[in-house]
Amino acid sequence: MRQRIKQYLPVYLVMGLSGNGKWTAAEMAKEALEGGITLLQLREKDAPLHQVLEQGRQIRDLCRKYHVPFIVNDRVDVALLLDADGVHVGQDDIPGSDARKLLGPSKIIGISAGTMEEAEYAVAQGADYLGVGPIYATATKSDAGEPIGTNLMWQIQKRWSIPMVGIGGIGHDNAAQVIAAGGDGVAIVSAITKQAAPRSAASMLHQNVKAALSKRI
Amino acid sequence: MRQRIKQYLPVYLVMGLSGNGKWTAAEMAKEALEGGITLLQLREKDAPLHQVLEQGRQIRDLCRKYHVPFIVNDRVDVALLLDADGVHVGQDDIPGSDARKLLGPSKIIGISAGTMEEAEYAVAQGADYLGVGPIYATATKSDAGEPIGTNLMWQIQKRWSIPMVGIGGIGHDNAAQVIAAGGDGVAIVSAITKQAAPRSAASMLHQNVKAALSKRI
Numbered sequence: 130m131r132q133r134i135k136q137y138l139p140v141y142l143v144m145g146l147s148g149n150g151k152w153t154a155a156e157m158a159k160e161a162l163e164g165g166i167t168l169l170q171l172r173e174k175d176a177p178l179h180q181v182l183e184q185g186r187q188i189r190d191l192c193r194k195y196h197v198p199f200i201v202n203d204r205v206d207v208a209l210l211l212d213a214d215g216v217h218v219g220q221d222d223i224p225g226s227d228a229r230k231l232l233g234p235s236k237i238i239g240i241s242a243g244t245m246e247e248a249e250y251a252v253a254q255g256a257d258y259l260g261v262g263p264i265y266a267t268a269t270k271s272d273a274g275e276p277i278g279t280n281l282m283w284q285i286q287k288r289w290s291i292p293m294v295g296i297g298g299i300g301h302d303n304a305a306q307v308i309a310a311g312g313d314g315v316a317i318v319s320a321i322t323k324q325a326a327p328r329s330a331a332s333m334l335h336q337n338v339k340a341a342l343s344k345r346i
Numbered sequence: 347m348r349q350r351i352k353q354y355l356p357v358y359l360v361m362g363l364s365g366n367g368k369w370t371a372a373e374m375a376k377e378a379l380e381g382g383i384t385l386l387q388l389r390e391k392d393a394p395l396h397q398v399l400e401q402g403r404q405i406r407d408l409c410r411k412y413h414v415p416f417i418v419n420d421r422v423d424v425a426l427l428l429d430a431d432g433v434h435v436g437q438d439d440i441p442g443s444d445a446r447k448l449l450g451p452s453k454i455i456g457i458s459a460g461t462m463e464e465a466e467y468a469v470a471q472g473a474d475y476l477g478v479g480p481i482y483a484t485a486t487k488s489d490a491g492e493p494i495g496t497n498l499m500w501q502i503q504k505r506w507s508i509p510m511v512g513i514g515g516i517g518h519d520n521a522a523q524v525i526a527a528g529g530d531g532v533a534i535v536s537a538i539t540k541q542a543a544p545r546s547a548a549s550m551l552h553q554n555v556k557a558a559l560s561k562r563i
Contacts (some may be wrong), residue, residue, distance in 0.1 A: 166549070177437070178438060178441070181441075182440075203421035204421075206445075220394070221394035221395060222395050224396050227427050231427065
């Protein structure tokens with residue numbers, strides 16, 4: 130299971146439904162998939178849920194076409210309705226073990242952690258992977274807290290060797306550092322979604338991360 | 347089905363988990379159940395979900411003891427985990443027909459409506475009852491919009507005769523008006539939860555509403 134999860138983590142896109150002026154959300158998803166993202170998480174906190182379901186269905190179908198897992202943030206009910214490949218939950222969302230009850234054994238459950246205590250809780254809750262951060266300063270998530278750097282990733286890797294991605298302020302400049310620190314991938318928001326050319330942004334990140342992963346082995 | 351639903355609507359308590367200084371949420375639920383509420387909806391938007399699940403389970407067990415339906419606001423996943431008797435969804439929440447897919451045919455699905463268009467959508471979505479409002483001005487729900495009075499209840503009653511409760515600023519003074527306008531009950535927040543004696547507040551409301559219902563028949 131862990132090897133299977135790791136292969137999905139290198140370029141982990143987190144996106145909402147707002148698009149970016151040039152691209153709609155579905156168009157952006159398609160470009161990012163073409164560029165080589167390895168997983169797509171839909172994180173949309175503001176749109177009416179009928180819209181999340183409608184547009185989420187389109188994005189899910191795109192992900193299936195590219196054989197890339199489609200994960201829903203926070204809402205297990207939405208994940209069920211979209212037949213998503215899993216959910217990603219924060220420490221204040223539905224606990225991983227409860228999400229597992231609703232989703233069954235084969236779906237992917239990711240949990241956020243920003244401290245060793247949170248990581249321990251996430252592992253105990255049966256997380257398939259951790260989202261560790263915020264690694265660097267980010268403007269994307271207003272409640273993300275102070276950046277913690279890559280040190281925690283080392284500690285988590287040493288203690289549990291659980292699959293993990295770094296998240297928060299990661300882009301071309303610093304993706305390799307996150308991999309060097311033990312990350313199996315990088316969770317990216319604005320370094321893909323805020324770019325005029327999401328496809329080439331995804332493609333460059335893919336190359337950076339693959340190169341960094343090959344150096345580590 | 348409709349008659350069964352109607353019997354649960356007379357004194358419909360909507361409460362969160364914050365309690366009111368004197369009472370914890372579970373204590374308040376118990377007092378309100380003793381006082382004669384006929385349905386309890388848990389609406390908690392801020393607490394961590396592990397806490398909603400823990401305290402929700404206690405309140406659900408209390409409701410079962412008093413043979414009063416326990417309904418969860420918005421989150422169908424939480425309703426599933428708590429084996430609640432149903433959900434109540436707003437116009438921007440998971441659509442009723444999707445909630446039904448997850449909950450099955452026997453659970454109660456209530457939908458909010460503030461216009462005839464919203465009521466039409468709710469009926470089309472398979473609502474078992476409508477929550478119509480805000481009838482009067484309320485300080486409880488910051489995004490509730492302008493009060494609409496009882497006129498819409500008349501129109502809905504005439505067009506669909508679907509079970510419904512009025513919601514928004516309802517208390518001892520005006521509960522009878524809502525019943526006279528065609529409501530099968532009143533949804534109450536602060537007129538029970540903000541009172542020093544929630545049990546007697548619930549009991550008085552119960553008497554008011556029963557008296558108003560008997561006048562209507």
